[in-house]
Amino acid sequence: MSAAPTPTHGRIPTLDDYVAVVGQAEIDALRALAGGLAGRRVKMVNSTSVGGGVAEILNRQVPLTQELGLPTRWEVITGGSEFFAITKAFHNALHGVEFEPQPHWFELFLATNEENRRRMEFHEEFVVIHDPQPIALVQAREQAGGHWIWRCHIDLSHPNKQVWDFLRPFVERFDASIFSSPGFTHSLPIPQYLFFPTIDPLADKNRFLEPEFVQSVVERFSIDPKRPIVTQVSRFDRLKDPVGVIRAYRMVRRHMDCQLVLAGGGATDDPEGQAVLQDVKEAAGNDPDVHVLDLPPWSHLEVNALQRASTIVLQKSLREGFGLTVSEALWKKRPVIASAVGGIPSQVIHKLTGMLVHSIEGTAAQIRFLLANPDFARKLGENGYEHVKENFLITHKLRRYLLLFRILEQGS
Secondary structure, X not given: OOOOOOOXXXXXOOHHHHHHHHXXXXXHHHHHHHHOOOOOOEEEEEOOOOOOHHHHHHHHHHHHHHHOOOOEEEEEOOOOHHHHHHHHHHHHHHOXXXXXXXXXXXXXXXXXXXXXXXXXXXOOOEEEEEOOOOHHHHHXXXXXXXXXEEEXXXXXXXXXXXXXHHHHHHHOOOOEEEEOOHHHOOOOOOXXXXXXXXXXXXXXXXXXXXXXXXXXXXXHOOOOOOOOEXXXXXXXOHHXXXXXXXXXXXXXXXXXXXXXXXXXXXXXXXXXXXXXXXXXXXXXXXXXXXEEEEOOOOOHHHHHHHHHHOOEEEEOOOOOOOOHHXXXXXXXXXXXXXXXXXXXXXXXOEOOOEEEEOOHHHHHHHHHHHHHXXXXXXXXXXXXXXXXXXXXXXXXXXXXXXXXXXXXXXXX
């Protein structure tokens, strides 16, 4: 059994801080892989620096990549409100949601990408473009050189044909693509790789918290720590189905006592967040046991505490690229009930590391079952912790990136 991680007291963790979590051999392997890439420069590009899983991942990944001897720069594309409304529509369409574009949308998307391409420089040996928003930056590849990788974090299993047909020619210009699940891949003329998204066990959102702090956060939000707490942590996004979560909770309350916490916020590239939040508040009504928490993006300790205080954690997504909140909850040994969509089944193995559901009614039934069977719920959480430790920690992803960089370099 490994020792407890050393507290980092607010500083950015170094690779040595992870030894207590993953072992010295894992860190030594990372340094050995990076040794053959020393000095190679890396650029990461996405659409927001605040809010959402990609920004959280990059915030932790970039310093560690730099520590491994690869100078790494993270840049964020800029655009007007209409551009981000368009990219949100693209995002939903790629998840299979109905899509009705305005005639100028595709032209504006390309024009905004071109504006960003002109202001950016691409001198790095490796350029990683995250998701569809900055995908057309690949047009700089021929002049800039280097190895270009498209990292897709969303569920592409059933994309809208019009949007995918528009984006696909850009995807095909990359040297490689990365997906979060085998089911998201497509027939492409470029290599495709499977990278599970990962959590940072030493980040404020996941590190150990003293029980007194956890209780203080719960009490600050007027949640009763002595009664069962069912929690979903997600952006206020219709694809996360927060209104459906409220409906499932109400079915449970007909038979059993519990409280519901819906904790989330928005992202700068998601203009729908406030409208969804308003829908959630209306659905919650005046129920004092439904706690809708609109948290700022720096509330990592509060999210951590809410997950640790929870009796059950939900992720009732209608579509999902991966859903890192599942791994976050499992890391804290919480029993998880989640929809069998996107990358969630990679994390939740039904009845082993959590419970998979397909409907509001199924969600309510599983909540009741776990509330009535706390020993089984505890075992799910323990199994889930081990599953995350073996598969979904940031050191695993760093190793995959280093291997991919070496593959691309050797193939050039």
